[in-house]
Amino acid sequence: MNGEEGEKGLSGDYRVMLLVGALILSLILLFLPTVFPELNYGGLRYGLDLDGGSWLQLRPEGALVQIDADMDQIISQEYGALLNETITLTRESSSEVSFTTNKIVTDKQIESLGYGEATVLTRGGVTTVDLQLSKTQVITTYLENKFKTEVVIIEDRDGSWFEIRKKTSAEELESLLIPVKGSILAYKDGVSPTTLADTKIILENKLNLFGLSDIKPTIVDNEFILIDLAGIDIDTALDLAGTPGKFEIRIQTEGNETQHAIYGEDIQSVGFHKTDTYGVWGVPFTLTQQGADALKEVAIETNAVIDPDNHNVIMLLDNKEIYSAPLSKDLADSLKYVPVQQMSASFGTDTGSKERAKQLETHLRAGALPVNVEVIGSGQVPASLGAQFKELTAIAGLLAIIVVSFVIYFRYRRKEIMLPMILTSLSEVIMILGFASAVKWQLDLPAIAGIIAVIGTGIDHLVIITDEVLYEGKLPPTKVYLTRISRAFGIIFAAAATTIIAMIWLVWMGFGAMRLFAMTTIVGVLIGVLIARPAYARIIKEVLKEEQEE
């Protein structure tokens, strides 16, 4: 029969073989999980807007600044304020500053401001203070004291930056620099890539802690952290990640005044909340050596070791008090002489205390983020709505194929042309979906729009091929056919190149939702141009030849 001859001619063609191979591979990939669910590979994955869930877009608060300030000005201003008198600078170099004061001071007092190690010498009523320091260190400490937050040095191509780990503005910084004759050389909103990455990892750990190991936060635009939480509602999502909090321990000095002791990063490990021998709920935790030293010093400075009841230890999360209690008698006594690393935050014996202990454990365990994060975008799609969207887009896709088939049939009046065209188009969809399942894309509504766009241009290109081949209304001799086909592909490649160029910026700039749209479009265009359309050109020739021979 003629049909068999046609099949034979096609089956040997490498373009057709490539198409069939790619189709089989795609189908295997798509149905792999149905047959071997334990492999956990292949099959379609859907994004939030189709499967339901919530998403958060977070922005770490902070600023990167380059500033110049006068070291002497900072020292005289800061110590002048501390000692409440005008001090006189006697010597200054790049690593040392000396000043004299009429007050009697101890080295501990001088060092409490954090400007390096001090040597204090009192002779004849005049005290000479000698500080070992560097300019960078002085500026860092000044910023830390003024902003009441951590300031770290970040090096990059543009030099050395001070990273202020708190929401601020150029105006605020400016106003703090004027008194010390300083100026801003450069100001960038946001934090360094390293800090951003640290924040991301800590968030990831936190999500892990809650048994959400599948959820991987991603960094977008070098500025934001995006978290997709499939199957989780927005309230839970915000509780988990949106308000992760910055942890700090402070000790009460007088009345409402408190003094900073340590930040969350000095908490080395956290135990499970449990009751002690008296049935009191508590959370045991361990401080780093550094943290223990800092706590001891501050406890002594604030007098908490002598009079613990008037100097509570306060734990803050996002500057909100989450725990406040005096040092225990034993601990206060030990801290007078040695740093203590093992501690326990105790509550009461009732069930409410148990809950509070559990909550504190989570806060401690999660580790504090280096910076606060601001929720700049969030959303939720209920699973039921996602399911509706999925069904509706499937219906729309099917209807679109049927309507396009009619248009094609109306134009060519031959099902021999319409069928290969529609089948080629369908094969493109299957291959795109196969590719998506291979690279684990999570298909969302924009991605589906991308697939539809590709199918649209795909049909366009099949029409171009068909019309070239059928220029005189029937199949031309092979030689003419070849020049026609190459001309058709000239148009198709040019059109494909422009589509890819138009989309590539979206991938490159990658703003959130539209990235997958652009990627499906590009992949779809490539699959169409390299696999499906060459095979179609071959198939349509065989089909027409067969028809003419009949």
Add this chain to the structure above:
Amino acid sequence: MKSINIEHYIDAYLRRFSTKQMIAIPMVALLVSLMILGWSYYSTGSPVELGVEFTGGTIVTVESASPYNVVQQEFATQFPDTSPLSGRDAGGGRVLLQFGPMDETQQLELNKYISSNYGKDVFLKQMSALYGEKLQRSAIKAVLYAFIGMAIIVFFIFKSIIPSGAVVLSAFSDIIIAATLMDLFNISLSLGTVAALLMLIGYSVDSDILLTTRLLKRRGTTDEKLRAAMKTGLTMTSTTLAAIFVLFVVSTFAHFFTSFSRIDIISDISLVLLLGLAVDLMNTWMLNTGILKWYTSRDAPTRKKRGRKK
């Protein structure tokens, strides 16, 4: 026999319009559009109305048996500082409310109210104004770069100023007129509609490249080649239009007949594409065709002489 009819219409069209008219009509449309966009930019600060993604704000759809204005009133009373800017029926027993930008605390309060009064089955989307601005710049860049990239490729393909310029001009006109129609139809610029405008660049260039290649790189009389190119091109656009039309109808109107909700992003994309493709028909088969007809007749020395004798 129907296919002959199409050619008959194409012939009638080609006889009806002179080259000058072919160029003039779309150019007038382009100029009017530029004026409308300019006016809109002058009066509102943006040539096209910006959607929530670009201005910042919150969109919520909740399940409710009450009509949308009742729900809107409820939220306006509850949140006088951040009352909804607009509301509408979203289909599937849902009400859609749109709020302006709000701060984190206000947002959390709104979330809390919604989840305690409307349960968990809520669609929610919140974008900060700050990110919206950033997104706006990115979107403008994306469209601009896409356009420049397309222009470079087109020049590279045809290596000749006028034919490539005609393709680029008609793609530019497609986007401008489509944006103007968005203004007139009250479609705001969202990520979806930006994507649609980018797709439009792709579709627009498809038919233009077909036309230019057929006219410049093939033997035969201009009219003959043009007729064939038009036949192919119109088939291309009509298949695409048909598919996009179905998409538009299903995503936009399905909720009138079924329990489905409206899919806004697909509805927006498909409507912009529908308008854009219609505009592209004009720009390809009038503007681009007109320029190419003038270009080929100018190129042929014999015709030039004849023209002078007249």
